[in-house]
Amino acid sequence: MTQEVVRTIKVTTTSEILTDLAPVSEGFPMRKWSVKITLVGPSGAELPANIFDKVTYKLHPTFQNPNRTLKKPPFKLEEQGWGEFDMTIIMHLVDKGGEKSIIHDLNFLEPKYESEHKLSFPTSRPLLAKLLAESGSLPDSAVSGSPLPADEAKKEKRKHEGAEASKKKSKQEKSSIDVERLAEGLEKLGQDDILQVVQMVTENRTSDMYVKNDVEEGEFHLDLFTLPDSLLKMLWDFVKKRADI
Secondary structure, eight states, X not given: OOOEEEEEEEEEEEEEEOXXXXXXXXXXXXXXXXXXXXXXXXXXXXXEOTTEEEEEEEOOTTSSSOEEEEOSTTOOEEEEESOOEEEEEEXXXXXXXXXXXXXXXXXXXXXXXXXXXXXXXXXXXXXXXXXXXXXXXOTTSOOOSOOOOHHHHHHHHHHHHHHHHHHHHHHHHHOSSOHHHHHHHHHTOOHHHHHHHHHHHHHTOOTTSXXXXXXXXXXXXXXXXXXXXXXXXXXXXXXXXXXXX
């Protein structure tokens, strides 16, 4: 049985508004953004992700050449755009050790944010084992943590989704706003009113809210159950004046 060790991969995202370019529409300015990959050492320090010989970023299909491969740490990808999307990042291990994939949420909530992923790596290949030793102990030493294979990752995802569902149910019970009626009212709004709703949500957005811009379809996805009561009240008052709810 192949022994494995756990390492933490850090994905760092930065973005800034390009003031010299006109926004696509109100509330959606063009931005310059970047994503890079590093390892996290035992003391928490960032280390070069030299256990990978290349990293492939699978961007939204609306990008020209949506599959980008970089071959040198920190595998930094730089691009421009206005929409948020989930990208698949495929990290190819050195020494023909296989590949690891993660899903990265590209968003513009903050000018810089970091996300960490605990992944398991095989120690059976000499070069890969040697490089893994630079970021932590190997099986012969005291190994902390345990592997997180794909099935365990799926369990964690289901656990997270279950917690989110419970949170939504709790919010639905506590909120003084009839969210279902609000959703019906939003569907009755005209294009100009929808743009105002998008602007209100964007200006009052928090990290707890689920908001997605579908670049390809030109749609704005919003989970009302994740909105704070103050924003729900704001939307309710706005929609009530413009639709029959």
